[in-house]
Amino acid sequence: MRGNHEVGSFFEASKPCDYKGRPGRIPWEQHGPAVYLETGRQALRSIVEDLCGKGVHTVYLPGFLCDSMLDPFRESPLDIVFFSMKPNLQIDPIDLARLAQSSERWGYAVMIARYFGHARDSTYMTEIKRLREMGVQVVEDLTHTIFDETKSEANYTFASLRKLLPLATGAFVTGVESFHDQSTKVPARSIHEEIWQCMDDKRLFIDGEADRGNFYDRYMAANEALERVIAPRAMDARSMLLLSNLPYSEFARKRERNYAILSEAVASIADIRVVNDIDMMTPTHLVVAEVRPKNLRQALARRGIYCPVHWPRPRMLPDRLSWPSGHFSIPIDQRYDSDDMKYIATTLEELCR
Ligand SMILES: Cc1ncc(COP(=O)(O)O)c(C=O)c1O
The missing domain is CATH 1.20.5 (Single alpha-helices involved in coiled-coils or other helix-helix interfaces)
Known part of the structure; x- marks a missing residue:
């Protein structure tokens, strides 16, 4: 690896020359304007308040999610039910269909998410459309699919932008009516x-x-x-300025290329299995599970490759809910190129030998 190059952890600032003169189309703005806040949880908090104002009493959430996603619900009166998840860590569409078939639908909301860059496939589209037509309020978390320009069928969308982009703060939200006459607070x-x-x-x-x-x-x-901070505050000015100058399609192409190189390179390593291997659009990470536990994540960190775990089990989850474990996420983002992917693959091979 070159100089102080390392893989993963939080985004370093881009170089001022990186994106000059190459403004990109903002993918999620292709179907309407968005309100910009500091974090995903602030965005979700504003949606939760809107849902409560509409008389919603119960919300279905993915049975696999980041602990922080529960924060906006903690002080709300909403009852929470969890969808079951498939082995590829996506919501089981059978659960969506079951909800659409039930007779009780008034006052219900669902939050859906396609994790790790999963494609917007027709099964999800059909079920979500059906739920909306029945009066269920649909919220879509686009955090892992911000590069996808296809239109969401949800009543509300939001995303944490700071997860996949080099921003200090950043999230967007659409569909929240109370923003029409109320501006968000200025950031600290x-x-x-x-x-x-x-x-x-x-x-x-x-x-x-x-x-x-x-x-x-x-x-x-x-x-x-x-x-x-859970109360909505405006995204900071430097992040906001950068947002209109990022080359989104170049970022997406780099991620797709890195994912393809790395998944092919690790296919022959018997000790790991790729979790997000089907129906991918623009991947966020290469998610791998250890077939035989070897503490690979810690060993990779010692070699300067920092892999997050999406996600540790949230504290407030009911005991009866099972939780996937034994997997971690390898960075494949726009900061890296094919040499980085080959370095990661070679390191994994060495560690698994
Ligand atoms: C899929 C997903 N959505 C939303 C959030 C919340 O975003 P933030 O950390 O900006 O509040 C997270 C946080 O990890 C996340 O992983």
């Missing part, structure tokens, strides 16, 4: 300025122009402060 300057500073420091480190210092710990602290 110190938090997003500190996050940008850490992203700038990481950039200098990667370019070999500074030591590592303590940007990782500082980033974690500032990010924690950001994530404690």
Whole structure:
């Protein structure tokens, strides 16, 4: 690997020259405007308030989700039911069909998500359309599918943009009526300025122009402060400016290429199995499960390849709900190229030997 190059962890700031003069079409704005907030949970919080105002009493959520997605519901009066999930970590469409067939539909909402860049296939489209026609409020989390320009059939959409893009803060939401006459609060300057500073420091480190210092710990602290804020606040100005200058289709092509290279390269490693291997559009990660537990994730981290776990089991989940485990997500994002993918594959081969 070159210099201070490493794979994964939070986004370093892009170089000012990276995207100049190549503004991209913002994929999720192709079907209408969006409101921009700091985080996905703030976006979901605004949707939850809107749903409560419409008399919704019960919401169906994916039975596999990030703990943070439950935060916006914690102080709401909504009852929560969980959909079951398929082995590829997508919502089981049979559960959606079952809900559409039940006689009780008034006051219900569903939150759907296609994780890891899953394609918008016709089974989901049909069920979601059917639920909407029956009066069920549909919310779609587009966090893992922001590069997909096809129209969502949901009443509400939202996404955390800071997960897949090099932004300090960022999320969008559509469909929330209360935003029409109420602007969102301005962000707390110190938090997003500190996050940008850490992203700038990481950039200098990667370019070999500074030591590592303590940007990782500082980033974690500032990010924690950001994530404690649930009331909607506007996305910071530097992130907002960058949003209209990012080359989205180039990002998508890079991710697709990296995913293809890495999944082909790891196909012969018997100790791991690719989890998100079917019906993929623009992948977020290559999700792999360890066939025989070997602590591969920790071993990869020791070689500078940092793989998140999507997701540890949320604390408030009922015990009867099973939870997939033993998998982790390998970064394949736009920061990396085919050499990085080959380096990851070779490292995995060595670790599994
Ligand atoms: C799929 C998905 N949606 C939404 C969120 C929440 O986004 P944020 O962390 O910006 O609140 C997350 C967070 O990890 C997520 O993974």
